Amino acid sequence: MDHVGLVLGIEMSRLARSGKDWYQLIELCALSGAVLADLDGIYDPGDYNDRLLLGLKGTISEAELHLIKQRMRNGRINKARRGELSFALPSGYLRRPSGEVVFDPDEQVQSVIRLIFAQFERIGTLHGVLRYLVANGIQLGIRLREGPDKGTLEWRRPNRMTLQTLLHNPAYAGIYAYGRRRADPRRQDPARPSTGRVVQARDEWLVMIPDVLPAYITVTQFEANEAKLAANRARADATGSVRNGPALAAGLIFCVIVRYHTQRSRAVPEYVCSREATNYGAAHNCQLLNAACVDAFVEGQVLAALAPAAVEVSLRAADQVVAERAELERLWSQRLERAAYEADRARRCYHLAEPENRLVVRQLEKDWESALAHQQKLREEHARFTRTSPRTLTAAERHTITALAGDIAGLWHAPTTTINDRKEIVRAIVDKVIVTVSGTSERVQASIVWAGGATTCGELVRPVQRLDQLSYYPAMIGRIRELAAQGIGASGIADRLAAEGYRPAKGGDRITATTVRDLMRRLGCPAGRVHRHRPAPAGEEPGPDERWLKHLAAELQMTTSTLYAWINRGWITARRESCWPHRLIAHADQRELAELRERRARPPGWYSRRLWTEDDNTSAEPNP
Incomplete structure (x- = not known):
């Protein structure tokens, strides 16, 4: 620092446009005793007046820089508002020397762009369109924007990011837009410098002028594509795209309690609303119900809604197949x-080329052979495509398509119709399905909100874990008591209950005699009929504190299967008689009976999970 005495600059305002650099230079010169000089004079940073003047010059220069930037930005915006600001055009467009934007003159480029939008409208997912393009060997035509081959058309394989940019670009709808992304x-x-750009919402674009560019699609179709892409995102407030899984109405179930979409369980086909438990720490999920009952209700209503359209579908199905094959054939002819x-x-x-100039002729010969090989390869691929997908439908194929399209139910349950196809059909006409579970019972109120706004309501029956959760459990218990008092056995009571419409908790056609017998016990x-008890072999009779296992179960009001599990765990001591039927005799004195009753009173799951208590020294009874 002591070696510099003068800092000379022709135009100090260039450096002063950065306040940080300018004041750092002033501070260094003041510390070292150096002076600053330009065409206007010499300044001593250590002097108060000179330092004040230098600071004023720096402030004015920095403000001037911001004014220049502001004027340039306003100029760009004003030019964009007139639709005259040029920007890089997407694939499928070219700019003439006059500045006019036109379609790419290559017909194949235009055909591929239109095919992408048509397939997205049909398939509905970005990845589905990508798989379709890859399966049919369709490539995208890209014009090089820089380099020695600028403007040359190159064919590249499709990728997800390119398709996403293409579908989100409003230029394909004829909209001139500016300010869609800001840094x-x-x-x-x-x-x-090009990083940090954030996509803005449509109402925050700086400029949006419709009908300026030639359009591949309409504005309505562009808005529908944007809405579809937004709905395909895997978020709680969106239906999401169609995914693999057996649940038919996945993404459409709407919980009426928290006003949010439910999630689908991955382990079993269930619809679960866990928003209260996840976000607010609730002890239980808001709602949980088996997917089978809801899917059956939705399937029946959808098939009933589609039945009147069967004739129209049958007439259009064959034409759609022919049109799709014709479009693919046109692309193949363009490639050939x-x-x-x-x-x-x-x-x-x-x-x-001159034959004597072998240095050039050899390379041209290789290029010719390569072009011929590529042409032959395309011909072979086209021949395979024609064999697998003929250009026109035969009379038998047309009759089959018409018959299947006319039979909506048969087409729905056909082996060739996948679960994803069914989900696409449901989402095309159903907006959401609102469900409300009546407490912990089996009753579920369901409402289908159709795409047009109409609503169809119905009551469903879901499987539950226990019989006492059934809404008609008190009436069923009373009926069992009444029939048992008449001397009717368990099988007869089960038949009566089935005839009167009583159903088991976990689904099924009828309540079994075993369940009725357990309830009666x-x-x-x-019991309705007396079973003669087979005596034990001599010398093996139950002792004073011993009981037959079924007698112990009746005394504890439990099932014998639970007592078998307790014996296996070592909670009950039992012995087995030596001859057939090898019944169990359990030992249980008064103290052991009290312990067993205490175990019986504990809630389900007490021994299958770890209990957390406020006192760390207190733990649940260990599971032997």
Whole structure:
């Protein structure tokens, strides 16, 4: 620092436009005793008046820089508002020397762009369109924007990012847009000026002028594509795209309690609303119901809604298949035409060269052979495509398509109709399905909100875990008592209950005699018929504190299967008689009976999970 005495600059305002650099230079000069000089004079940063003047010059220069930037930005915006600001055009467009934007003159480029939009409208997912393009060997035509081959058309394989940019670009709907993405300084990498751009909502665009550019699709179709892409995102407030899984109405179920879409359980087909438990720490899920009952209701209503349209569908189905095959055939003919042109061009270049100039002729010969090989490869691929997908439908194929389309139910349950196809059909006509579970019972109120706004309501029956959750459990218990008092056995009572419409808790056609017998034992009802008890072998009779296992179960009001589990766990001591039927005799004195009753009173799951208590020293009874 002591070696510099004068800092000379022709135009100090250039440096002063950065306040940080300017004041750092002033501070260094003041510390070292150096002076600053420009065409206007010499300044001593250590002097108060000179330092004040230098600071004023720096402030004015920095403000001037911001004014220049502001004027340039306003100029760009004003030019964009007139629709005259040029920007990089997407694939499928070209800019003439006059500045006019036109379609790409290559017909194949236009056909591929239109095919992408048509397939997205039909398939509905970005990845589905990508798979379709890859399966049919369709590539995208890209014009190079820079380099020595600027403007040359290259064919590249499709990728997800290119398709996403294409579907989101409003230029394809004829909209001139400016300000769709803005730079966020917090996200910007200083080494990469183009980073940190944030996509803005449509109402926040700086400029949006419709009907300026030639359009591949309408504005209505563009808005529908935007809405579809937004709905395909895997978020709680969106239906999401169609995914694999057996649940038919996945993404459409709407919980009426928290006003949010439910989630689908991955382990079993269930619809679960866990928003209250996840976000607010509730002890239980808001609602949970088996997917089978809801899917059956939705399926029946959808088939009933589609039945009147069966004739129209049958008439249009074959035409759609023919139109799709014709579009693919047109793309193939364009690819073959391009390959023939490239081969002919290579041939003409070869014949125009001097035969003696082998340095050039050898390369032209290789180019010609490569073009011919590519042409032959395309011909073979086209032949395979024609064999697998003929250009026209035969009379038998047309009759089959018409018959299947006319039978909506048969087409729905056909082996060739996948679960994803069914989901697409449901989402095309159903907006959402609102469900409300009546407490912990089996009753579920369901409402289908159709795409047109109409609503169809119905009551469903879901499987539950226990019989006491059934809404008609008190009436069923009373009926069992009444029939048991008449001396009717368990099988007869089960038949009566089935005839009167009583159903088991976990689904099924009827309540079994075993379930009725268990209920009768719990209720203390007479068995209906007397079973003679087979005596034990001599010397093996139950002792004073011993009981037959079924007698112990009746005394504890439990099932014998639970007592078997307790014996296996070592909670009950039992022995087995030596001869058939090898019944169990359990030992249970008064103290053990009290312990067993205490175990019986504990809630379900007490021994299958770890209990957390406020006192760390207190733990649940260990599971032996």
